[in-house]
Amino acid sequence: MIITDEELLExxxxxxxxxxxxxxxxxxxxxxxxxxxxxxxxxxxxxxxxETMIRVCTKISxxxxxxxxxxxxxxxxxxxxxxxxxxxYVKYNILDIGNESVVKGIDSSSHQPPVxxxxxKQETRxxxxxxxxxxxxxxREVIILKxxxxxxxxxxxxxxxxxxxxxxxxxxxxxxxxxxxxxxxDYKRNIx
Amino acid sequence: xxxxxxxxxxxxxxDDINLENCKGEYEDILMKLGEYQCGEPTRxxxxxxxxxxxxxxxxxxxxxxxxxxxxxxxxxxxxxSVLKTxxxxxxxxxxxxxxxxxxxxYRTERIKLLLCVSPLTVSCYFIYSYLNTDKGxxxxxxxxVFTPFEIFYTRVILVILFDFLVGLAVLPFIPSLIWRAxxxxxxxxxxxxxxxxxxxxxxxxxxxxxxKGGIFSAVIWVIAxxxxxxxxxxxxxxxxxxxxxxxxxxxxxxVSLTILVLLFKYKDRLEDVKxxx
Numbered sequence: 310m311i312i313t314d315e316e317l318l319e320x321x322x323x324x325x326x327x328x329x330x331x332x333x334x335x336x337x338x339x340x341x342x343x344x345x346x347x348x349x350x351x352x353x354x355x356x357x358x359x360e361t362m363i364r365v366c367t368k369i370s371x372x373x374x375x376x377x378x379x380x381x382x383x384x385x386x387x388x389x390x391x392x393x394x395x396x397x398y399v400k401y402n403i404l405d406i407g408n409e410s411v412v413k414g415i416d417s418s419s420h421q422p423p424v425x426x427x428x429x430k431q432e433t434r435x436x437x438x439x440x441x442x443x444x445x446x447x448x449r450e451v452i453i454l455k456x457x458x459x460x461x462x463x464x465x466x467x468x469x470x471x472x473x474x475x476x477x478x479x480x481x482x483x484x485x486x487x488x489x490x491x492x493x494x495d496y497k498r499n500i501x
Numbered sequence: 502x503x504x505x506x507x508x509x510x511x512x513x514x515x516d517d518i519n520l521e522n523c524k525g526e527y528e529d530i531l532m533k534l535g536e537y538q539c540g541e542p543t544r545x546x547x548x549x550x551x552x553x554x555x556x557x558x559x560x561x562x563x564x565x566x567x568x569x570x571x572x573x574x575x576x577x578x579x580x581x582s583v584l585k586t587x588x589x590x591x592x593x594x595x596x597x598x599x600x601x602x603x604x605x606x607y608r609t610e611r612i613k614l615l616l617c618v619s620p621l622t623v624s625c626y627f628i629y630s631y632l633n634t635d636k637g638x639x640x641x642x643x644x645x646v647f648t649p650f651e652i653f654y655t656r657v658i659l660v661i662l663f664d665f666l667v668g669l670a671v672l673p674f675i676p677s678l679i680w681r682a683x684x685x686x687x688x689x690x691x692x693x694x695x696x697x698x699x700x701x702x703x704x705x706x707x708x709x710x711x712x713k714g715g716i717f718s719a720v721i722w723v724i725a726x727x728x729x730x731x732x733x734x735x736x737x738x739x740x741x742x743x744x745x746x747x748x749x750x751x752x753x754x755x756v757s758l759t760i761l762v763l764l765f766k767y768k769d770r771l772e773d774v775k776x777x778x
Contacts, residue, residue, distance in 0.1 A: 362554040
């Protein structure tokens with residue numbers, strides 16, 4: 310029988326370490342992916358994910374069963390990130406760089422493609438990274454939660470504290486903004 | 502009339518659009534977006550994260566909550582429920598001592614003691630006594646045979662004796678420095694309103710006379726109580742003494758009223774004692 314995330318949070322309230330371990334195992338990768346895509350900084354991602362898990366422990370009394378555990382945890386991560394983004398250093402240094410070289414475990418396949426392919430792919434990827442990072446934070450949040458974390462509109466609305474209509478319009482305008490960006494233009498030119 | 506945005510939102514089923522199934526209007530952009538990759542944490546990373554996080558399971562407060570003055574106030578507030586019992590116990594000690602001491606005192610001295618214990622109650626008593634007793638005014642005058650400063654310092658000493666010193670005596674048994682800081686902040690927030698409330702009532706009575714001063718100070722205390730009730734936890738942030746002030750007022754008002762009832766019950770007997778010794 311699979312224990313739901315909500316039940317696990319209830320068990321954490323009773324100081325159950327095994328439940329906490331399960332929650333960490335289940336949410337480490339999704340949170341890591343979400344935060345990394347938002348920040349593109351490995352060390353900051355590690356810091357924010359750890360802070361999120363600590364808050365899951367320390368603020369567990371504020372969780373109300375049977376509210377969605379996924380939304381609750383992602384909301385914590387989102388709030389921590391928003392606080393971090395208020396920092397000018399983070400805004401103008403970390404978010405502007407998007408240092409791909411520090412990503413762990415990326416492209417770990419044993420098969421090595423030709424060097425020119427690697428360079429071309431890397432260039433495309435850098436363009437995508439720049440375009441996504443150029444999006445306003447609120448747009449980036451909904452696009453990453455929707456397309457990379459696979460959350461539903463209602464869940465994103467709960468996490469980001471905005472109505473569902475706003476989430477939809479942010480998705481639409483976010484994608485349009487990406488399309489109108491530089492790599493979007495390149496793509497359009499190539500398919501022509 | 503529907504806006505373009507509303508029409509757009511309703512016509513697109515966003516929950517069906519994803520990177521794995523990118524078709525239709527957003528196909529081009531989603532295929533590109535698929536390049537926005539990220540690495541997966543290893544099993545070792547997850548184990549290390551769990552080790553770091555599980556330490557916090559037994560903590561009720563995050564480290565960030567203790568940062569700054571606001572953090573200290575929040576901490577003090579969170580500990581309020583734990584220390585409430587201690588304050589109520591000390592309050593009861595004061596009341597029992599007060600009842601015992603007043604059993605051999607004259608009314609004037611009893612008024613002085615009441616002023617030390619509960620300014621709100623004695624304000625009401627001033628008004629009642631002034632309006633309903635022939636000798637009301639004289640009694641009030643006699644009650645101030647002691648100077649206001651004497652009454653004020655008596656109140657301060659009472660507070661220090663039963664709260665601050667007992668609190669300090671308990672302090673060495675509190676293991677953590679943070680807990681000690683929180684406890685001390687509570688002691689201060691407990692004692693300051695007591696002293697301020699006594700001083701305020703005295704000033705009112707001295708400046709406006711017994712009747713007006715009594716009414717004015719009683720109204721002010723009732724407003725303060727109501728305001729604190731409305732402010733809730735923000736009241737604690739604005740003034741850390743406010744919540745302690747409420748407990749102080751409620752406990753002392755109840756017990757002081759009990760003393761007053763007892764006094765009026767044995768009024769005749771007390772008059773006899775006063776007249777014939």
